[in-house]
Amino acid sequence: MKREKIKELLKSKDVVIDVHTHIGISPKFFYQFGYPYALSFEDLVIRMELLGIDHSVVFPFVDSAFYEIDRNSSKIKTTTRFCDFPYELENRNLLNEVNDIFPKFSSKALPFLMFDPSREPDKQAAHLEKLSEKYPVFGLKTATTYIQAFVNDLETKGKPILDLAREKQLPITFHSSVHPxxxxxxxxxxxxxAERHPDIRVCIAHSARFLKPVLDKANELDNCFVDYSAFIIHCKLAVQNSSGVATKDLRFDADYNDPFSVMLKLAEAYPNTMLWGSDTPFNYWIQKYYTADGILNDDRLECGYKEESQLLENLPNEIKTKIAYTNNLRFLFGEEV
Ligand SMILES: [Zn+2]
Incomplete structure (x- = not known):
């Protein structure tokens, strides 16, 4: 189905839009004993039907064949053995799976394409443009932690990608961190x-790690949104006072033992900012990864596949509509909606 048709479908009635899911594979996570490491589009659709989710933003996993697995180093290395630039194969395969393998489900997917702001930006921008002309594309996504690239590189080295987002009016979802x-x-x-680029719609993933100054500022900006992705396991991190979420003095004040009350409180405090997203299949996070100083982090966080959507289901209708539909549409398409 064409992009305009899917847009009309979304606008025609109140639906549940999950703004954050992944399909594809991560060989690196698999080889490091990580979970999850894969999800197919067909399996995502089965989950969506079971859980009452009508449309999902889908991106590839955070891995790319462009990055080399090196057991002996915490630094990312690259290789052109399989592809010429970051996410060449992953973006192509995502769109092929959604549109050419499963055309009967394709209108359920709102594909966002992955990018690396720091490496081979011209090649990436040309490829993203080519793909977005062939297939419906709804936005861009980057997870700079895993590829050791700086977000702000998007304004310098990565400018061709930023220019493309601006030209095509594509929103951008960013993985976020507060880890020192x-x-x-x-x-x-x-x-x-987001403040420097008021014409680009930005989504900060993972509830901005509950960092209150960032949530407050996002709330003041019309173009800045925050998604709830992997919400329950982030609440667990807050209960543990983990460095993966904001320190207590800077943390949004809530009872993190009760994720439902936190979801509601955030939606009430920031009514036009919060977007519901599950991060499927990353409702689990059992992974090993290196921080900048070369220390290996070893995490085990668990949340069953139904739990995120159950929180959403239990919200008052008006709030559910805001965070699973109205705000999500504004993030995807801008004020015109
Ligand atoms: Zn994610």
Whole structure:
């Protein structure tokens, strides 16, 4: 189905839009004993039907064949053995799977394409443009922590990609961090980026790690949104006072033992900013990864596949509509909707 048709379908009635899911594979996570490491579009659709989700933003996993797995180093290395630039194969395969393998389900997917702001930006921009002319594309996504690239590179080295987003009016979802040893996806950098680019719609993933100054500032910006992706496991991190979420003095004040009350409180505090997204299949996070100083992080966080959508279901109708439909449409298509 064409992009305009899917847009009309979304506008025609109140539906549930999940703004954050992944399909594809991550060989790196698999080889490092990580979970999850894969999800097919067909399996995502089965989950969506089971859970009452009408449309999902889908992106590839965070891995690309362009990055080399090196057991002996925490630094990312690259290789052109399989492809010429980041996410060449992953973006192509995502769109092929959604449109050419499963055309009967394709209107359920709102594909966002992955990019690396720091490496081979011209080649990436040309490819993203080519793909977006062939297939419906609804936005861009980057997860700079995993590829050790700085968000702000998008304004310098990565400018061809930013120019493309502007030209095609594509919103951008950014993985976020507050971890002191993760300078690559700082939630502060993200909200400042949104402020400098009022014509680009920005989504800060993972509830901006509950960082109140960032949530407050995002709330003041019409073009800046925050998604709830992997919400329950982030609440668990807050209960543990993990460095993966904001420190207590800077954390949005809520009872993190009760994720439902936190979801509601965020939606009430920031009524036009919050977007519901599940991060399927990353409702689990069992992974090993390196921080900037070369320390290996070993995490085990669990959340069953139904739990995220159950929180949404239990919200008052008006709030559910805001965070699963109205705000999500505004993020995807802008004020015209
Ligand atoms: Zn994600």
């Amino acid at each position: 040893e993760d300078p690559w996806a700082s939630a502060y950098d993200l909200v400042d980026f």
